Amino acid sequence: MTNQGAGDAFVLFERVQKSYDGETLVVKDLNLSIGKGEFLTMLGPSGSGKTTCLMMLAGFETATHGEIKLAGRPINNIPPHKRGIGMVFQNYALFPHMTIAENLAFPLEVRNMGKSEREEKVKRALDMVQMGTFGGRRPAQLSGGQQQRVALARALVFEPELVLMDEPLGALDKQLREHMQFEIKRIADGLGITVVYVTHDQTEALTMSDRVAVFNDGKIQQLAPPDVLYEEPENSFVAQFIGENNTLEGVVKEINNGVALVELDDGELIDCKPVNVSKPGERTRVSIRPERVEMNKARLQPGAHTLKAEVLEFIYMGDIFRTRLRVAGNEEFVVKTRNAPDQRRMQPGEQIEIGWLPTDCRALDA
Amino acid sequence: MSETTHSGPMLAADGMPLKRSLARALRRQKLRALALVAPLLIFVLLTFVTPIVSMLWRSVENQIVPETLPNTIVALQNWDPTAGELPGEDVYAAFATDLVAAVDAKIHTKLGTRLNYEMPGISSLFRSTGRDVKKWNLETDGPFKEKFIESDKDWGDIDVWKTFKRYSGNYTSGYFLNAVDMENTATGVQLRPEDQRIYATLFIRTMWMSLLITGSCLLLGYPVAWILANLRASTANVLMILVLLPFWTSLLVRTSAWKVLLQQQGVINDLLVWVGLVDDGNRLVMINNQFGTIIAMTHILLPFMILPLYSVMKTVPPSYLRAAKSLGATNWTAFWRVYFPQSVPGIGAGSILVFILAIGYYITPELVGGTQGVFISNRIAFHISTSLNWGLAAALGTILLAAVLLLYYVYDKIVGIDNVKLG
Structure with a gap:
């Protein structure tokens, strides 16, 4: 777990625990530091504790144990309205009885800002999300994407340094979601604000974040930039949760010079990169990304080792081909190949040979 | 699908206007929906709408007076209540005719009760005279003016006859006036005396x-x-x-x-x-x-x-x-x-x-x-x-x-x- 520069962290979770019923911990001993201007995403399946962490930071839940610091100041006992943290909610939470402009003016009004200054800021915030002409409408008259923009503008209009977003794009359709991802990223970078973003959509997390904290079972499983997370998952959960992943189960035979020899369950021996296996005899899950598997023998690089496989299914997906294989007893082994002119389309039942580089396959915990 | 190029109403596949075709298709559904709500509709009509209408009707209805005293009402038309004199023998004679008929039908006390709301005392007047009238012979026992006043001196009270005349119509505002503490007296509509306002x-x-x-x-x-x-x-x-x-x-x-x-x-x-x-x-x-x-x-x-x-x-x-x-x-x-x-x-x-x-x-x-x-x-x-x-x-x-x-x-x-x- 990285904990870079805890001294100058903007947001700091120190040994934070949370329990709702006094019997089970929803958040277990969380340590996390977020730098100023960073875009950090909390990613995880539902019930993994990520939203609870966000709510503790916003002040809507109290930590059962531990301390949360904002800009060096403990905020455990500061009520939400004094924290000055902007927040975008999953269902937008735009006040239905106010117009868009009134919604945006609300945080400025409760800060006793003058009318002219208020109008000026509201206008600027609306222009920023390209909703300048919608000030007089009611939330119900806007589409989901427009409401999302307004919710974003409202969370930013009072110029908070930290903005929390709780699955803000969950209700949008795919195309709009992708568009909004870039838009949020652009605005956040432009304003230099710190963003803590909660999502269960790994594509969203990879696209937008500076760093991603993968949550499971109340713990951070891995905290890393998106590329590291994808290419060097530290355990089976992260490998499975981020992107598509092939798993082969086996037992570690020996570990030498950073290479682990694994005997798969059908007796096949392969070389892997040991990640969190330590000694021979341990059970392991070997993880290989579908796009790192080569089905064309001519293109195999030196040092790659090969395995026999049977084609079970071939799916044409436009830009890629998705081929499901039986490899070492695993019938869910997927290979993704680019739709190139020389790429053959496999037929179910074909017996082929596949291969990969030992550095692309990682031996993880079982 | 019909052609959309020609003008005029949209036609269904068989050439019938689309609107009529749609209405026909929906008619069955509408009938079924109506049948489903019919029991409640009838229930509501019988137990809610009817009593309300009947209540509204009762609050202005006054037919008992013209129905019970048809001859008296006609006779009273020629009488001027403002002159300060009792009506003539013709009115008393007509009233005697009406009252005998009413006593025979046993509805004179109802009329008495009705008019008593407007002028307290009339009810007992009707009841006592009703007993005497049974012995009267309409052909021979005239003149009736004296006979009535003999039966009860209140028949010589001009206010009784004024009340008859005032409430001779089929409809009355009397109940509503009463309900807002007012009354229709000889001198017009006015508030009741203070001790009677409730x-x-x-x-x-x-x-x-x-x-x-x-x-x-x-x-x-x-x-x-x-x-x-x-x-x-x-x-x-x-x-x-x-x-x-x-x-x-x-x-x-x-x-x-x-x-x-x-x-x-x-x-x-x-x-x-x-x-x-x-x-x-x-x-x-x-x-x-x-x-x-x-x-x-x-x-x-x-x-x-x-x-x-x-x-x-x-x-x-x-x-x-x-x-x-x-x-x-x-x-x-x-x-x-x-x-x-x-x-x-x-x-x-x-x-x-x-x-x-x-x-x-x-x-x-x-x-x-x-x-x-x-x-x-x-x-x-x-x-x-x-x-x-x-x-x-x-x-x-x-x-x-x-x-x-x-x-x-x-x-x-x-x-x-x-x-x-x-x-």
Whole structure:
């Protein structure tokens, strides 16, 4: 777990625990530091504790144990309205009885800002999300994407340094979601604000974040930039949760010079990169990304080792081909190949040979 | 699909206009829907619309006078009541004819009762003379003017005949005038003497106390509804049963329970005396007055306020309050600016419900209202079952109905009836 520069962290979770019923911990001993201007995403399946962490930071839940610091100041006992943290909610939470402009003016009004200054800021915030002409409408008259923009503008209009977003794009359709991802990223970078973003959509997390904290079972499983997370998952959960992943189960035979020899369950021996296996005899899950598997023998690089496989299914997906294989007893082994002119389309039942580089396959915990 | 290039109505595949084709296709569905609601529709027509129409009718109907005294009415047309002289023999003779017929049909006492509402004393006049008239011979016993005055000297009172003439039409405004403490006297429409005015006071008291009851229901019910709407579902259900529990207890039992609690030798007074807050000789009077009525009715009508409030509050997501707080609003500002406006439809629905139930309430004011805490409905019930003046009861009821409709209209103008939600 990285904990870079805890001294100058903007947001700091120190040994934070949370329990709702006094019997089970929803958040277990969380340590996390977020730098100023960073875009950090909390990613995880539902019930993994990520939203609870966000709510503790916003002040809507109290930590059962531990301390949360904002800009060096403990905020455990500061009520939400004094924290000055902007927040975008999953269902937008735009006040239905106010117009868009009134919604945006609300945080400025409760800060006793003058009318002219208020109008000026509201206008600027609306222009920023390209909703300048919608000030007089009611939330119900806007589409989901427009409401999302307004919710974003409202969370930013009072110029908070930290903005929390709780699955803000969950209700949008795919195309709009992708568009909004870039838009949020652009605005956040432009304003230099710190963003803590909660999502269960790994594509969203990879696209937008500076760093991603993968949550499971109340713990951070891995905290890393998106590329590291994808290419060097530290355990089976992260490998499975981020992107598509092939798993082969086996037992570690020996570990030498950073290479682990694994005997798969059908007796096949392969070389892997040991990640969190330590000694021979341990059970392991070997993880290989579908796009790192080569089905064309001519293109195999030196040092790659090969395995026999049977084609079970071939799916044409436009830009890629998705081929499901039986490899070492695993019938869910997927290979993704680019739709190139020389790429053959496999037929179910074909017996082929596949291969990969030992550095692309990682031996993880079982 | 028909061609869209030609002008004129869109045609279905068989050349029939599309609209007619659609109507035909939907006719079966409409008939079935109508058949399904028919039992309720008939029930409502019979038990709701008909009584209301009949009530409206009774409040102005006066046919008993022209039907019982047809000849007298004709004869009275030539009589000038302002001249200050009794009508001539022709009127008395016509009246004798009508009265003999009425006595034979045994409806003269009914007419007496009817006219007694307008001029006290006429009822007994009819009853006593009715006995004498049986012995009269219409052919030979004239002149009747003397015979009537001989039978009862009040037949020589010009006011009796003025009343006959004034109430000779098929319809009358008499009941309505009576219902607003006015009367149609020889000198025109005017307010009744001060000691006979009761209905205006009762109407105002009914409205005012209903408003108080609605207000106290809102004050007590709002926090309860809020707690119910924000608790976990399992806990909320248990509490909801407590709210609904009074519904399962008889209204009479609940009202009587308040008698036990509030009376001068009751639980609360005993407690206060025991604690020493109240002197034994000066026990508080909390029942058989307006206070008792307000307490008991607030208790009884409270669920009608809580339920619509609860179902509206249930639809307000908690994230609104959180959003407001994250934007910098204090708890109070967040509640007042964000939550409260969204609960207004529930307040509207609950208040209308409680208010309308309250102004028509009868049993509780009757039991705990004493003389100062009774409502207009108690007076209506009195006229329906005791004084049997149904016309006046109908007029009072009609005024009450009109008042409710008027308030409903005002509410619609101020708040908007779309702004009422039961959930």
